[in-house]
Amino acid sequence: MLSSGKQLTASFHAELYKLIPKDHLLCKINEAVNLGFIHELVKDSYCVYYGRPANEPELLFRLVFLQILYNLSDERIIQETQVNLAYKWFVGLNPEDTLPDSSQLSRFRNHRLGASQVDDVLKRVVQQCIDQGLIKTKTIIMDATHTLAASQKQRPLDVLRDAAKRLFRTVIKRHPKLQKKLPAVPVVKSDQENAEQVMLHYLAELGEKVEAMVPDHEGALSEKLRIAKQIVEDERLLSKKGIISAIDPDARFGWKSHTKSFFGYKEHLAMTEEEIITAVVVTTGSADDGKQFPKLLAQSKENGMEITEVIADTAYSGKDNLAEMKEKQIQPVVPLNPIVHSGGLKQEGFEYNKDANFVICPAGEHSIRKAVQGSKQSGESRSLVFYFNVEKCKACPLREGCYKPESKSKTYSIRIVAEHFKEQIEFELSDTFKKRIKRRPIIEHKNAEMKRFHGMNAAKYRGLFRMRIQAYLTAFVVNVKRMVKLKTQKQPAL
Template identity: 55%
Template sequence: MLLNHNQSSLSFHSELYSFVPADHILRRVHEVVDFSFINDLVKDSYCVYYGRPANEPELLFRLLFLQFLYNLSDERVIEDSQYNLAYKWFLGLNPEDSLPDSSQLSRFRVHRLGANRVERVLEHIVKQCVENGLIQSQALIIDSTHTLANAAKDKPLDVLKKAANRLLKGLKKQYSNLYKMIPTYPKLEGTDKEKAIQLLQYLAELKDLLEEKLPDAEGSLLDKINIVKQIIEDERLLSHKGIASAVDPDARFGRKSKSRTFYGYKNHIAMTEEEIITAIHVTPGNEDDGKQLQTLVNKSTELQISIDEVLADTAYSRKDNLTFLQSEEIKASIPLSPAVYGTREEDKFQYDKENDEVICPAGHMSIRKAKTGRTGTANNPCLTFYFDTDICKQCPLREGCYNNTKEKTYSISIKSEEHKQQMAYLESDEYLQRKGVRSIIEHKNAELKNAHRMTRAKYRGQFGMRIQAFLTAFVVNVKRMIKLKDAFSQ
């Protein structure tokens, strides 16, 4: 049941708020941002007539705002708000008023907002930016930044052991009688892979039994059962390419460069030239950046933001992205991957256009060619040129070029019409003037990580990562709103 809550000024002690400076950031936030949207956003998750009186959603959401603005834990934000006059004024409480228990913050964040409503929180702040005329550009900058998982990466056998132990402890605690009836933990023998297979079979048997005996399981036990189910169904687990944590099964290995890897998540971000984040899409760390462009553009346009240009790096230069942007009449200020031009690093092969042949570094000509690759996909088809392997076997330059394989080939990408048009645009003066704009999103990524601790996940699972990403983006947008408001008022 919801209670009405308004900032009180009836208390004698409220005179203490005169000590909060007029230019304090929280006074500016209260002046610029309308937080009342949160009440309508979460009202369906409350019972109107029954239940214990609940703290007003706006109060709890303002506490979350303080938490993400100042990088505080649930316990610390409640503790600090109890004696910090600026915090308490921002919350709309009298100095002597008490605050809700820190456990209410977690319940509000997970059960009232959740991973779905928290996305709408970002939508509301973007709409307020639009309504205040703060977004005037029509360009969208897209990039991704990674966040390390709040869990260590384990080997498949260790993942299975930890998942089994967590499930068995939870079962023993909540259903001691059923715990006595379950199959005994197997004695693992053989190599690590053989032990993992044995434990995988045990977990599958245990999972089937619990789903039969506990169809209405809920809470932490249900979470543990679902994690075990997710692990069992992961076909890549035993090959060290799938789930690598029993406490965060959604995290994956990703690559930032040829030499840099990470274990966690990717936050794909769309931002205007005014540095207002309009959309975020959270994925496991192994997801391809280029596949997220259309999702980010669509989410941004749904907020009534006009887009006539997208700026991004080569990871987004897929053919299907260029086709999509052309169909939407959006300019693609996106450099093409070197592979589109048919070049590779340290490439000494040469294509002879007149004879339609390829010349190898030793000066030998290709003997035939064939068109390979499928049309109608995101990748361009290729012309594959074949060389005489009898010559390759005797070639003094064969080391690093020919490894006694059945065939020696060299492929050249067949450029699509989309890529040809993009190549022409990339040579224009317009692109040369615009390409430097993309770099401003790097400052935003740095702010998210350095000022608001997006380097590492606060919570576990993709669900928790979404909550962290959207609430952090909300706070960062609010800070930017204040700067833009001040700039426009001058």
């Protein structure tokens, strides 16, 4: 049951709060941002008339805020707040008051904030920044960063085996009488030829039996059943391309570079030049950065931003993204993929003579004809293909590595730049582009801040749902920190 608001009583011990310095960070945060919105945000997740009186949502939210601000665990933030005057003052308790149990923080994050659309938390702080005149530019900068999963990657057989064991144990813990009715876990050796298929069949059978025997399942059992079903239905599991953790089935492999990979999630961010995060999209580690552009743009606008310019890296330079920006009259300060400029990999020694409109090979022979490949209607991915005399290629002393024996043709292609790229190519050469693109690295500093000081280097919880909560709350915290700094810079010097 949710009470109507704070019910604090005066305390003689509150005099101790006068010892907190007025320039303490938490004093500045309390003055900079209004956290009272949280009561309205989560009220629908509480029962109005029944149940025990719930702890004040703003109290729990402030505890979660402190937890992320100082990168502490649920248990540690309760311990620290109990003995830290500044922490206890910030959450709104008297010095002698007791704190809620640490388990309530998890319940509040998942069942109150999570159930109430945690993205609204970010929306409220962005709106407060706009209302206070802290955001003046109409530019957003986009980038993605990664977070390591809270579990280890596994082989397909281990994924199936662990998922089956976890489901089996949960069932017999909740319903001991069902143990003899459930199919026994098969003994499968790792070197067995059909080991993975046997475990896959068993997990599917076990899941069906449990659902039939316990149709009203809930809580931990529902969660284990959901994971089992997700694993069984993953067509890429056995090829080692899909789920690779029975504990965290949402986590995936991603790539930081051509040689470095990670296992976990991605956070795609949009941020103003004032370093206020306006949008967050959380995906698995394998997601494409550029495909999150429409969501980041839409979310930033929903959060109150007026956008006339987007600064981002090459990953966001796809034709669909450029087309959307052009339609909405947004200037894309986004470098195109080098392949657009160069037309892809060029075979060494071949030269295109623009005036004669033919290609000369390393042996000095020129092409005999040309053709255009690609869709005329779309005008995309079209190429000029130049053909050489195959008979000459067969007898050419430089044919090794150039002409494949018995090939019916020898060609050389030059990509035709699509119309939607021409304008952007021209803009990339301008001084304006060169100046504005230098602003992009500031979002990398924001990513580093979230990882280094606020725990975004590794997931604290498991699953995409909880990862979204962690990302949005962390973005909220760093935005509030930035609000304090911007308000300090805005105040005239005394």
